[in-house]
């Protein structure tokens with residue numbers, strides 16, 4: 001039987017959340033410590049554990065059919081590779097940072113500087129787009145230390161909370177790109193594997209929709225149901241069920257998890273009571 005070959009990061013920032021999303025799709029991966037290849041249960045899938053930075057080449061060569069990797073890496077070495085879904089985790093940005101004491105005003109201040117980075121193609125494309133020339137020092141890790149040891153005047157690296165920059169007396173001055181984990185596809189994927197990819201994609205989309213939504217229930221006086229319906233940014237019209245107490249109903253709906261705090265005060269103001277907000281496990285629309 002054909003199996004979908006998927007690459008995920010062997011260890012690092014993406015590993016745990018990649019296995020987690022597969023698990024939420026009903027796919028468990030039986031991998032032992034240091035095992036580089038594993039079979040999945042409940043889905044025709046073979047999992048290869050690879051270095052994140054090697055994955056674009058494995059996709060290009062068709063060694064794997066799909067992969068979970070950081071979008072930033074595709075900008076750096078895989079702009080020919082197609083992304084089929086953004087996965088919503090490992091959100092970060094690739095940014096330019098300079099020492100806090102550097103009197104930075106605009107991108108023109110980077111002209112002629114020494115810039116340390118692990119992402120030379122991304123930096124070169126950014127600088128070329130701005131008509132700026134700089135001297136790049138490619139290093140593979142601990143980039144933030146470069147200005148402190150006199151190796152560079154500025155850096156380009158991944159920033160998330162900003163705490164690594166802060167600890168190294170650096171300040172973020174330009175965001176080159178924003179990134180998150182993505183599901184990317186090999187240009188050489190076979191038709192058979194593409195069918196499996198679509199099955200996987202359907203499951204992933206159900207998980208992502210559920211992660212971003214909440215089930216909301218509340219008791220509402222009958223004469224306020226229409227008003228509540230107008231306030232709730234719902235997928236469809238809400239479900240309304242009569243309560244044992246005369247004149248009241250239970251209103252159920254699904255809302256975007258980020259919208260909840262925006263509407264809660266309005267719901268209370270029109271008389272909604274006993275508001276419950278619950279997570280959803282899967283959502284198939």
Ligand SMILES: Nc1ncnc2c1ncn2[C@@H]1O[C@H](COP(=O)(O)OP(=O)(O)OP(=O)(O)O)[C@@H](O)[C@H]1O
Nearest residue numbers: 012013014051052053070071072090091092158160
């Ligand atoms: N601090 C962070 N917060 C959120 N996401 C991050 C952060 N650092 C890196 N990432 C994302 O996670 C990906 C993997 O980063 P990580 O530092 O684990 O490995 P790597 O050095 O790029 O890869 P590898 O060693 O596997 O080749 C990055 O490409 C980026 O998309």
Ligand SMILES: O=P(O)(O)OC[C@H]1O[C@H](OP(=O)(O)OP(=O)(O)O)[C@H](O)[C@@H]1O
Nearest residue numbers: 013141142158159160161162163164165
């Ligand atoms: O803005 P922050 O939240 O501080 O995150 C940014 C840091 O995270 C990443 O490194 P990581 O911790 O993954 O270690 P690495 O240098 O070994 O990749 C990245 O290279 C930055 O150094």
